[in-house]
Amino acid sequence: MWHSIPLTMFWFVYFGSLGIFYPYFSLYLRENAGLTGTEVGLILAISPFVGMVAQPFWGQLADRTGKRGLLLALLTLGTAAGYCVLGIANGFWAIVIATAALALVGTAVLPMMMSVSLAILRNAGQYAFGRVRVWGTIGYFILVLVFPSLLAMAGAPVGTNAFNVSQPGLGLMFPMTAALVFIAGLIAFSLPKGGVVGLRAARDDWRELARNRVFLRFLVFALVAHFFMHGPLWLFPLFVRSRGGDLSTIRNMWIVMLLLEIPLVLSTGSGLKRLGARGLLGVGVLVGGLRWLLSALSADDAVLLAVQALHGVTVVGLNLGSPLYLDVVAPEKLRSTAQSILSMVGAGIAAISDRIQRFGGLACRSWRHRSTLFALRRRCHRVRRIDLVDLADRVAVRPQH
Numbered sequence: 001m002w003h004s005i006p007l008t009m010f011w012f013v014y015f016g017s018l019g020i021f022y023p024y025f026s027l028y029l030r031e032n033a034g035l036t037g038t039e040v041g042l043i044l045a046i047s048p049f050v051g052m053v054a055q056p057f058w059g060q061l062a063d064r065t066g067k068r069g070l071l072l073a074l075l076t077l078g079t080a081a082g083y084c085v086l087g088i089a090n091g092f093w094a095i096v097i098a099t100a101a102l103a104l105v106g107t108a109v110l111p112m113m114m115s116v117s118l119a120i121l122r123n124a125g126q127y128a129f130g131r132v133r134v135w136g137t138i139g140y141f142i143l144v145l146v147f148p149s150l151l152a153m154a155g156a157p158v159g160t161n162a163f164n165v166s167q168p169g170l171g172l173m174f175p176m177t178a179a180l181v182f183i184a185g186l187i188a189f190s191l192p193k194g195g196v197v198g199l200r201a202a203r204d205d206w207r208e209l210a211r212n213r214v215f216l217r218f219l220v221f222a223l224v225a226h227f228f229m230h231g232p233l234w235l236f237p238l239f240v241r242s243r244g245g246d247l248s249t250i251r252n253m254w255i256v257m258l259l260l261e262i263p264l265v266l267s268t269g270s271g272l273k274r275l276g277a278r279g280l281l282g283v284g285v286l287v288g289g290l291r292w293l294l295s296a297l298s299a300d301d302a303v304l305l306a307v308q309a310l311h312g313v314t315v316v317g318l319n320l321g322s323p324l325y326l327d328v329v330a331p332e333k334l335r336s337t338a339q340s341i342l343s344m345v346g347a348g349i350a351a352i353s354d355r356i357q358r359f360g361g362l363a364c365r366s367w368r369h370r371s372t373l374f375a376l377r378r379r380c381h382r383v384r385r386i387d388l389v390d391l392a393d394r395v396a397v398r399p400q401h
Helices: 004-021 025-032 037-065 068-088 092-120 128-154 170-188 213-229 232-242 247-266 268-297 301-329 332-359 371-386 388-395
Strands: none
Touching (some): 004 170, 025 170, 025 232, 037 092, 092 332, 128 170, 128 268, 268 301
């Protein structure tokens, strides 16, 4: 279908930008910006904190006006501007302000992308979303792969006051990310705006979600699951550096993560049909816990590299299974609000709690030691005691096709 072409392009370009920013931001803060461990932890908590307010606001605005596609385009362009501002911020408080400004719009893009995509592909079959979404992973993979080479070609180090900087030019990731996000914003203007995408909700329709017990139980599951899963990826660059790795090592880790993720995302429809929402969610959470447990225990770099292949299972099971399940239980007219609330709970409340506890000074002050991922090992044992699979059984109803 013709309307899936700009949607696919949007996923490809926007996720390509994340492939530049996401794997290296914490490394930039710690080394290039020269921030302390406590400062890094506070900055990483700002985005989910601001998103807790911003995401439901933008979701409600989209549902009330029905202009989901237009809002997605405007939010994406605002995010591009936010990356530009963050790139020129110098010093802790300037980075704090710039990060908060970026989060006001940037945290709403992903849940809005999901709600618009599921609306556009509503009648395209159960395999359509996976075939579109996989191009986001491919874009992410390509930029993770080529970004270190782009830095080497640019050959223009930025100023830094950090000691032992592995990549002095890492600040160039901000204008590169902003450029790709800007292109994605322009693409978003060509997305369909009528039909299911343009459904409007009345003022008090949001109360339907508040009375939906299945929706509320699922939010509890999402809160617990994301609490244990958020944070490790943000700290992962520092962990790799503590073992003597550099930018290329981090890139290689991400290559292994994404090589399995691509075929798994492509087969999302098959996984949903065979396992159901319960199966996807349960497998995603348990495999994610196993991944960080093995990472904490591994003393061999080759084993650590191989373990990262489990990343793709968690992405499909939890990160894609959650919004796909939510799209089944939430009313269509409240699609954006529901996805925004899910993001608020998972990427907001859970992420703040996780990052304050894990990043609040101790982890980054001792980032040259392995204490951080050993803490993750203790958390994995706690995941077993909570028995997230049983919780998923209670909230996940197998979608009917």
